Amino acid sequence: MDAPVRWALSVLGGPAGPSAEVELVKDRPWSRVWRIATASGPVWLKACPPLTRHEVLLLDALAGWEVPHALVPLAVEPDEGWILLPDGGPTVREVPLPPAAAARRWAEVLVGYARTQRATEAHADDLVALGVPDLRPATLPAVFAGLADRWAPEALAVLSRVSEEAAELTELGPSPTLQHDDLHDGNVFQRGGRPFDWGDACVGHPFASLLVALDVPELREGRAAAREAYLSAWPELADADAARAVELGVRLGRVTRAHSWERALEAWPDPPEDYRGAPGWWLRTLLD
Structure with missing residues (x-):
């Protein structure tokens, strides 16, 4: 099991423990993203390499400053570049309108x-x-x-x-x-x-x-x-x-x-x- 996933599961605990369904949905040089199924719905784990690690600190800071319209992380591990995020639902692109x-x-x-x-x-x-x-x-x-x-x-x-x-x-x-x-x-x-x-x-x-x-x-x-x-x-x-x-x-x-x-x-x-x-x-x- 990847180290970021072990960290995320330890943070989630309870129903989202080691038996939780974990799916790697994006594997790019600038980030890896997993979808983790929990009893209360999916959450998302993102691991950022050094070149994009500032994203973790950025989102944590926006939450601390209570900046509007920013997604509030569930947990961060800034030294490793890991961030656990709530599910935001479908994107605008996925919900077409006239x-x-x-x-x-x-x-x-x-x-x-x-x-x-x-x-x-x-x-x-x-x-x-x-x-x-x-x-x-x-x-x-x-x-x-x-x-x-x-x-x-x-x-x-x-x-x-x-x-x-x-x-x-x-x-x-x-x-x-x-x-x-x-x-x-x-x-x-x-x-x-x-x-x-x-x-x-x-x-x-x-x-x-x-x-x-x-x-x-x-x-x-x-x-x-x-x-x-x-x-x-x-x-x-x-x-x-x-x-x-x-x-x-x-x-x-x-x-x-x-x-x-x-x-x-x-x-x-x-x-x-x-x-x-x-x-x-x-x-x-x-x-x-």
Whole structure:
């Protein structure tokens, strides 16, 4: 029996002891996930390697800070990178709706997610101290330069533009927050609209999340309405500033996507051919 499973069963005890049904449902270089059947319903065990171990500390911290819309762990073992989570039910992707209803649902997801982000503004430094990657706008020129040097040297042609845009985004605001960086309909529970799978998360400009979040199938209709619903969480921003911050946040979000892909590939000895150049692909989109 795997060590994370032994730990989880010891935490659960009682009806979910050694005779509990345990199923490995995901085995990836950046995490392993088991479904554990208990008398009161399933729970989920996630084991994170060193490159994504910050997810365990992150979820534990969000629970301690009572951040809204965050899934509260049942137990954590931060030194090992293990976390035991309650069942969140089906994902948004698993519960299809007609286009208009789906768009309204996704707008509600974004409103809830914005509340999560606003609640973490005051904790940006704390999150970085926990190991969550620091990809705040001020860091992005140096991050971009390093990534481009390794993955897409031709993208260095836009380094000065990236530097200018990062400085403008810092000036526009809003403050850096927790940024999921892979907020799609397969990473959000239908019940409560709560995001999960925070392994790609970083501390960055909140609007960088919209790179992925406004491109989900849920938004075949109503993309503009979903965007406005999300932005309503920042009423202090003038409309023109908010629009420009979204434009820049989405554009520079390509740097954070390249960074998260690089972290994933570091743990993947033999990735599929389609994924091997993902960081470079994201960086080259900045040339468009």
